[in-house]
Amino acid sequence: MGDTTRRRTVLAAGAAALAGTALAGCGDGDKDTAGAGSGAGEAQAAAPARELAAVAEIPVGGGKVFKDQKVVVTQPTAGEFKAFSAVCTHQGCAVTSVTDGKIVCPCHQSLFKVEDGSVASGPATRPLPAAKITVTGDKITLA
Template identity: 55%
Template sequence: MSSESLQSAQPAPAVCRRTILAALGSAGAAAALTACGGSGDSSSGSSGASESSSSAGSGGGEALAKTSEIPEGGGKVFADQKVVVTQPTAGEFKAFSTTCPHQKQQVNAVDNGLITCPAHGSQFSVTDGGVKKGPATSGLTEEKVMVDGDSIMLM
């Protein structure tokens, strides 16, 4: 979807963006947009960059998602960034590492207010990352996020 938005921009920069994005992956998206976009691309660069999973924001963080993409009482796992973002109550966003403290496997699901590790079934709270069901004996590590407009930024 993000590459379609970029295609609607000026033809030469769109080709450059796609090539660089494919070569660098999501980690280099912000650099690619800056390198190829130029100052004349500001009208479409903002909307294209905000749809990217890793556009840089004014706070120096990484845009993970729109606030509307994170369900209240639930969350979403961002496997590439190794972070899970939750919205325990309306307008409150939290983030935790996806690394389960039990055997360092990656959590992969958020459902019914619980973050779940598929390896041995450990479950963690979307509110504070605390253990709700073992075998894990400690919770998920909290990560820093902030809301910038309607974007959730990983700090």
């Protein structure tokens, strides 16, 4: 087994362990899962960048949920793009829409602000974690 193959195996094993830790925190009430979330972000950073959308697909003052990537991209003001985890910090449900400047979790009606992912109304008490995106020309890419 070469050095590159060993590193990939170690990285894959680490990512799997982190994913298991993050999943263990889902559905556990409103417990703090900051450690699991930051580890998951590190694993995501190692993945290759994936094109999400064209800039024109994200409405100003609104956003779009990318279910498969578990991310929501918003455009609070013209030309300003933000991205957040699409996993609600209350009980791990997936947010499903962006309406009236709020990211909506349908499970218990938590609302998060498109500007910064902070809680607009609970029961969630913690903001949606930021996700890293890159805007190049008219394309938005998940980093």
